[in-house]
Amino acid sequence: MDLHGAFHVYDTTLRDGAQQEGLNLSVADKLSIARQLDDLGVGYIEGGWPGANPKDTEFFRRATQELSLRNARLAAFGATRRAGVKAADDPLVAALRDSGASVVTLVAKSHDRHVELALRTTLEENLAMVRDTVTHLREEGQTVFLDAEHFFDGYRANRDYALEVLRTAYDAGAEVIALCDTNGGMLPGWVAEVVHDVRETAQVRVGIHCHNDTGCAVANTLAAVDAGATHVQGTINGYGERTGNADLVAVVANLELKLDKQVLPQGLLGEATRIAHAVAEVTNFPPASRQPYVGASAFTHKAGLHASAIKVDPDLYQHMDPAGVGNDMRLLVSDMAGRASIELKGRELGFDLSGDRELVTRITDRVKELESRGYTFEAADASFELLLIEEVEGQRPTYFDVESWRVITDSRPGDDAVSEATVKLTADGVRYVQTGEGNGPVNALDHALRQAIEQAYPEVAKLELIDYKVRILDQGHGTDATTRVLIETSDGESSWITVGVGANVIEASWGALVDGVTFGLRRHEG
């Protein structure tokens, strides 16, 4: 029994995390995420429920062949044998045994009411199910962990029975008993009391598995560790059913950076931001910008006073150096920003504005005026940079003169609709009339624009529109509404964001598109 080995960081993104509303992972997605989790250095990756979920059976099959994990062991999740059936005869238990995973984590009911109402069997039979399944898997050479489902509620309802479920599991050879707050209703103080009690008698490693229904999943997990748990479960970006599971990165960052407990291999915490965002690319669920440690806004400062202090020392308004988790400090330009923010932002973009008070004032005023009309520069660094250039050099960079544009989308019976844009402009003294096609109006305009100026500027061929966000700004309702569009353009190596505003969404998009291409051309000039 490994009580002296490394602390267990156990990731269940691919199993419990996948139960989040809207989350749909293919087998390829899961393999990709598993590689990211291994890069982070977690000790265990719970890959799914083979046998019960065909996608998961396939995942384990491919994982054992295709994944070369450097840090993590694969765990297969599943239930104890069915009531009245022998463990060796239960096909779902066989699927766990044969999954190829290093560890099997069995979920068992530890709340008497669940045994009676959900499983519809007796308390004795439930203990036998635990005993038999753990014993069987151990005899087959498997390492077994226990997930004690509904443990905290079960402990409150019937402490003796809940503890007996645990005892039955570890007497049969389970190496970890993970106490699960399945319904998420616990608070930290209560978790600590229960974990202390369990630790009095448990002869084995105690784990903790929390959900965020009271907004305390991370704190509950830390409280359990404080009370002696040495195995923490959670998910990347807090994915999970209902309010989600404990955010594993926040738990680990707190353990390492606040409580001086090294739980990941040396240096890997610095990869956390990159990995959290990489996983989010796969799940298609962008991490919340306010997410602790790794969110885009986690170290972003808006208030003018904060920016002034940060000019002196970033530590004045940051609880840690963002590099510790691979994140960055960002300063926002907004109507809350003062001159200090504009100067710092300018410096971030490579402009030294400190000598010219009048220039900084002019820029600050223009930003506030544009923002009152719906523009936002908080997310659109490239648009802000074009504004800076305009103020510093006296005019905005211009590479072409637009005469007009038009875009049509036509339905075609029995086939996909076609979007077609025609742009008329003059570049380098030559007039172009160019039509481009696309899978939507903005996509078609992007193609038409770039094809139109390609002769004059061949470098636009490598530009690509990679993201597009629309927000209706409700200055009232209905016809008064203004639209704001953010467009992300990439040249294959880096990407930048530009903003467009207008009453018509396509017009607003056109504005952001022109800025995006202009910025790309300016950058190419060096």
Next chain:
Amino acid sequence: MDLHGAFHVYDTTLRDGAQQEGLNLSVADKLSIARQLDDLGVGYIEGGWPGANPKDTEFFRRATQELSLRNARLAAFGATRRAGVKAADDPLVAALRDSGASVVTLVAKSHDRHVELALRTTLEENLAMVRDTVTHLREEGQTVFLDAEHFFDGYRANRDYALEVLRTAYDAGAEVIALCDTNGGMLPGWVAEVVHDVRETAQVRVGIHCHNDTGCAVANTLAAVDAGATHVQGTINGYGERTGNADLVAVVANLELKLDKQVLPQGLLGEATRIAHAVAEVTNFPPASRQPYVGASAFTHKAGLHASAIKVDPDLYQHMDPAGVGNDMRLLVSDMAGRASIELKGRELGFDLSGDRELVTRITDRVKELESRGYTFEAADASFELLLIEEVEGQRPTYFDVESWRVITDSRPGDDAVSEATVKLTADGVRYVQTGEGNGPVNALDHALRQAIEQAYPEVAKLELIDYKVRILDQGHGTDATTRVLIETSDGESSWITVGVGANVIEASWGALVDGVTFGLRRHEG
């Protein structure tokens, strides 16, 4: 000194919350949110920083005239007098005094390093700034609270000085000393220790103000209350700088529902979900679906096993009855859903499918097939209901036959672009060719479609497209991408969501639009 009165629930959405990246509130927005906060029953609404922020000066002017608050008192936030200036001569202090607010909350540095580096003054002068400003405002008849900025960091750096700042404030007449974890780096156990220590000597009400940088803002707040704090600060939906402030609804729900502490007027917690979403409408930041208590997913169940248990008793997988915070239980239909989920979802929508196993199987198979092509029914209840009707009745409701549609957006020099859609269809035996205008292609198609069928179905006049979400489903990259569109339609009384999928975004939108109108017409039939 009001140590025996009601617990203080102090909302700073309009001041600290407004420091969130991307959040921009007009004065009208702030007044609207203030009314919502009053409906929730908070005791204090911190409206902003009058004098320093012109929008806030205006807010307080209009608030004192236009708001009839039933539950809350307005608080004005601001700084102690500037170093070397008399309180009575400081214009920012005057702005606080004259704001019309019932309470002034003064922020003061309680961390010696901040006094020296950020304020650039002496430790003594900082104490005088606190003493003079509090004294001056009290002499003018103001109630004064203190926000001890950076308190926990300051306490660790120089405990004596931090405590002296507090003492100076309450000796001068401050009624509350709110300890602020401004940089957000604290953990619950540490907060408890510090609050205990402060409570040993403080003769006045102790408050707590936390940020979520370690993912523990709610837990830190509860730890402070456990240690004797009787004034909690936070924001709706956890808005705020960086990772945000403590989510005030989660704090209050935990206090009332878990710790049996009534802190809002009787019954108002049940309005929490409605109010959290109403405030989000104004800020244009939808609450995270996973947000504790009030998120759309907070009581949403996806796993088939969970649904089976919930069929027996919802309490088996929920830590409380969602009605307590005004939320609802939802069951998802997805490829994780089993037959039990489909049955329960059908029942939720008014269909009794329990007698027909073959029907349920057919529906489950169709859902999985459509989802593999990019459809999602998790958010699109109306599309799912149309599918149910199609399977139950043998055919999908059809009110018109579409021949073709086309939409053009034209730029106009010196004016806004115009979007124009032409739809050709037959309704009730009559062929219509109708052109509609809009502020974008989908808006124009919506108008053209409804105008085309209005003669046959006059009830479509009250339908309105109120929300529109696009997601590119990355089945590869570039031209293979499929687009999924979710459209929310309202008839003025309720609203519903439909989904459309296609290679062309306008085509996908058209699909969702047709479903949205069809659903509205079906519902109108009764």
